[in-house]
Amino acid sequence: MAARRTSLGLALLLILPSAGFAQSHDLSEAPKPGECFRITVETTIGGALKVVNDGREQAVALSARNDHSLVEKVLKADKGVIQKSARFYEKAASSADVGSEKIQRGLREQRRLIVAQQFDDNRLCYAPAGPLTRVELDVVAEHFDTLCLTGLLPTREVAVGDTWNIANSSVQALCLFEGLISHELTATLGEVRNGQANIVVAGKASGIELGAMVKLEIKAPVQFDILKRRLVALEWKQKDVRDLGPASPAAEMESTTLIKRTLLDEEPKELTSAALVAVPQENDPQELLKLLEHKDHKGRYGFLHTRDWHVVGQTEHHLVLRLMERGDFIAQATLTALKKEEPGQHLSIDDFKRQIAQTPNWELEEVTEAGEIPTDEGRYLYRLTCRGELDGGKVTQSYVLLAGPQGDQVVVTFTMKPANAGKIGTRDLALVNAIGFTKK
Numbered sequence: 332m333a334a335r336r337t338s339l340g341l342a343l344l345l346i347l348p349s350a351g352f353a354q355s356h357d358l359s360e361a362p363k364p365g366e367c368f369r370i371t372v373e374t375t376i377g378g379a380l381k382v383v384n385d386g387r388e389q390a391v392a393l394s395a396r397n398d399h400s401l402v403e404k405v406l407k408a409d410k411g412v413i414q415k416s417a418r419f420y421e422k423a424a425s426s427a428d429v430g431s432e433k434i435q436r437g438l439r440e441q442r443r444l445i446v447a448q449q450f451d452d453n454r455l456c457y458a459p460a461g462p463l464t465r466v467e468l469d470v471v472a473e474h475f476d477t478l479c480l481t482g483l484l485p486t487r488e489v490a491v492g493d494t495w496n497i498a499n500s501s502v503q504a505l506c507l508f509e510g511l512i513s514h515e516l517t518a519t520l521g522e523v524r525n526g527q528a529n530i531v532v533a534g535k536a537s538g539i540e541l542g543a544m545v546k547l548e549i550k551a552p553v554q555f556d557i558l559k560r561r562l563v564a565l566e567w568k569q570k571d572v573r574d575l576g577p578a579s580p581a582a583e584m585e586s587t588t589l590i591k592r593t594l595l596d597e598e599p600k601e602l603t604s605a606a607l608v609a610v611p612q613e614n615d616p617q618e619l620l621k622l623l624e625h626k627d628h629k630g631r632y633g634f635l636h637t638r639d640w641h642v643v644g645q646t647e648h649h650l651v652l653r654l655m656e657r658g659d660f661i662a663q664a665t666l667t668a669l670k671k672e673e674p675g676q677h678l679s680i681d682d683f684k685r686q687i688a689q690t691p692n693w694e695l696e697e698v699t700e701a702g703e704i705p706t707d708e709g710r711y712l713y714r715l716t717c718r719g720e721l722d723g724g725k726v727t728q729s730y731v732l733l734a735g736p737q738g739d740q741v742v743v744t745f746t747m748k749p750a751n752a753g754k755i756g757t758r759d760l761a762l763v764n765a766i767g768f769t770k771k
Contacts, residue, residue, distance in 0.1 A: 378584030395427035508538030543576025577660035677734030709736035739768035
């Protein structure tokens with residue numbers, strides 16, 4: 332009997348450690364409205380853009396760094412994911428070296444309070460104080476989306492070695508895709524030690540961004556504090572291959588994003604109810620807050636525009652935008668600043684038509700519309716729409732002459748494939764009518 336008890340005891344000793352490793356853990360987090368976090372997001376990027384010059388593809392070296400430090404207050408949450416938050420950016424800086432060009436980006440002081448939200452797969456960042464510029468939007472909306480961090484966590488208890496799939500909605504948000512094509516991103520609980528669970532997220536994902544195919548390969552260690560029931564840190568590494576798109580160049584890049592996240596015991600003064608009085612309660616804020624602001628770099632004009640217009644080029648006299656709709660390229664708008672005339676004067680219609688006829692590589696076939704269009708008092712608006720060939724391809728073009736009461740004037744040329752002529756709707760005139768000339 333003694334020998335049997337000894338054998339049984341040895342067997343139990345061998346079994347018990349294995350049972351310990353099989354212990355399951357609840358790694359879920361349930362953010363609640365009113366909770367506040369301090370978050371730092373640091374991203375380094377290296378790689379190359381692929382541009383085409385004279386028919387040849389060239390690689391342009393790219394290196395960039397983004398530094399964000401913010402406090403965030405949960406405004407709405409559902410099923411363990413934050414749907415809406417208010418953020419105050421203590422630091423929001425982006426720097427890049429693209430070839431020989433150095434780029435610095437940041438936020439205006441009055442735009443440091445940002446609302447970030449995601450409802451029905453629609454992501455939106457805006458400032459309650461007023462419209463952002465495209466640069467400011469990129470600074471606050473293109474960093475790692477911390478709203479969906481908790482989407483990496485399991486929805487059931489897991490043991491060391493267990494693996495779970497990441498929801499499509501979380502993958503789309505975390506990868507900054509406009510549309511998700513496919514993914515095989517999974518998470519695995521690696522080990523649990525000293526009250527901390529170490530998770531590894533890994534896999535591939537592909538999607539659409541600005542009309543271009545993007546393929547990502549991701550590996551990301553995640554730290555979860557079991558006692559506090561909080562995701563506290565993440566290191567997101569990804570290899571990034573992007574095709575050429577209508578509003579972005581092809582690229583191959585590698586990036587690393589380090590995130591630290593701490594639950595705060597006290598509400599920051601920047602996120603008190605009084606500080607957030609201007610934050611809309613509704614999920615769909617007024618249209619003005621969703622518009623973007625653009626100011627001519629030489630101070631000649633400015634305008635507000637919808638977010639589906641993207642600036643893709645700028646010279647001393649020209650600004651080029653492209654209209655994107657759900658990843659599809661609809662039209663291009665080219666703004667050309669003309670020489671200022673005397674107050675009340677503008678380019679004659681005959682001279683306007685003569686300039687159109689002299690457009691390089693343009694062959695006019697048919698004028699479908701021509702005439703003055705009613706606009707604000709003191710301003711002049713004339714549009715000529717025609718069909719023809721540009722660089723050997725069939726296009727529809729609308730040439731719009733806009734003049735202000737003090738003699739300021741611009742020509743806006745809208746170029747699109749004939750099949751897209753009906754898709755632009757009234758967005759061409761909306762863009763033109765939004766242009767305001769700077770008073771000097």
